Amino acid sequence: MLLNVRNVSKSFPGEPPVEVLKGVSLDLRAGESLALTGESGSGKSTLLHIIGGLESADAGSVTLDGVELSGMKDADLADVRRRHIGVVFQQFNLIPSLNVHDNLIFHARLAGRQDNAWTNHMAGALGLTEMLRRYPEQLSGGQQQRVAIARALAGKPKLMLADEPTGNLDEDTGDRVMELMLALTAEAGTGLLMVTHSPARAGALDSQITLSHGRLS
Numbered sequence: 518m519l520l521n522v523r524n525v526s527k528s529f530p531g532e533p534p535v536e537v538l539k540g541v542s543l544d545l546r547a548g549e550s551l552a553l554t555g556e557s558g559s560g561k562s563t564l565l566h567i568i569g570g571l572e573s574a575d576a577g578s579v580t581l582d583g584v585e586l587s588g589m590k591d592a593d594l595a596d597v598r599r600r601h602i603g604v605v606f607q608q609f610n611l612i613p614s615l616n617v618h619d620n621l622i623f624h625a626r627l628a629g630r631q632d633n634a635w636t637n638h639m640a641g642a643l644g645l646t647e648m649l650r651r652y653p654e655q656l657s658g659g660q661q662q663r664v665a666i667a668r669a670l671a672g673k674p675k676l677m678l679a680d681e682p683t684g685n686l687d688e689d690t691g692d693r694v695m696e697l698m699l700a701l702t703a704e705a706g707t708g709l710l711m712v713t714h715s716p717a718r719a720g721a722l723d724s725q726i727t728l729s730h731g732r733l734s
Contacts, residue, residue: 519708520545520568520676525577527563537563539731540577547675550699550709552719555728561712562680564728568710569602569678570594582675600628603669603677603707605698607684609661611653617664618649625671632673639667643697659690666698670705677702679711683718695721 520543527538537560545551555561566572568579570586578587586597598604603624611620621640625631640646643663653661662682669677682698683691695718702709711722719725727734 518544519547519549519582520710521578521580522564522568523578523580525564525567525574525579527560527567527572527574536731538567538574541728541731541733542577543726543733545676545708545710547708548703548706549724550702550711550722552722552725553710553712553728554714554716554719554725557714559728560731561728565678565680565710565712568676569604570598599624600630600672601675603672603674605662605665605669605677605679605682607681609653609658609665609685611661611664611668613653616650616652617645617656620653620664621645621649621667621671623671624668628672630672632671635673636667636671639670639701642701643667657690659686659694662686662694663697666694666701670701670707673705674707677707677709679709681712681714684714691718 522541522543525538525541528534528536541564553561563572567574574587578585581601586594612623615623621636622631640649645663645667648656648660683694686694699721713719
């Protein structure tokens, strides 16, 4: 099992405190894709952030490929994210001062796993080969999101976390981006956990779960 989440709980300050996650547990195998659905404010992004080590849980554990992340120091968590986790958000978050090629290899280089053959393969599969010297501002939204996906996968991470990755795209572009992302994560053997509001998007993945009132169903 690649990812084990066990009894994760999280509350935010308030009067009374707001319970966002109430003993959430899930599993994800290497190469498997899992959609996380639920209403706005149900805690989907919070759960994704906890799994990615961007936020801490009040209770419970997160284990990635046999290594427990819960309780790790910030520096160790940052190293795990850099080497083993790829992240794609609704906002493209490309580095505006870097061209497409340098954006693609940015995280892989930090992780010490730059693979030019794999990067070139992804660029071709995503239709980016002719755009490698362009800058983010010269690309459409769909093109920028394809760059963001390739950047997240460039180091062949064990886990990809995607938070509404097609939310800013029109339906046809979103369909194509989804198709490419699923093909490349499967090829890399990367587990994919994706937050989405769309039943159609969720249905394209291997399985789906719903977060409601802090619990999974």
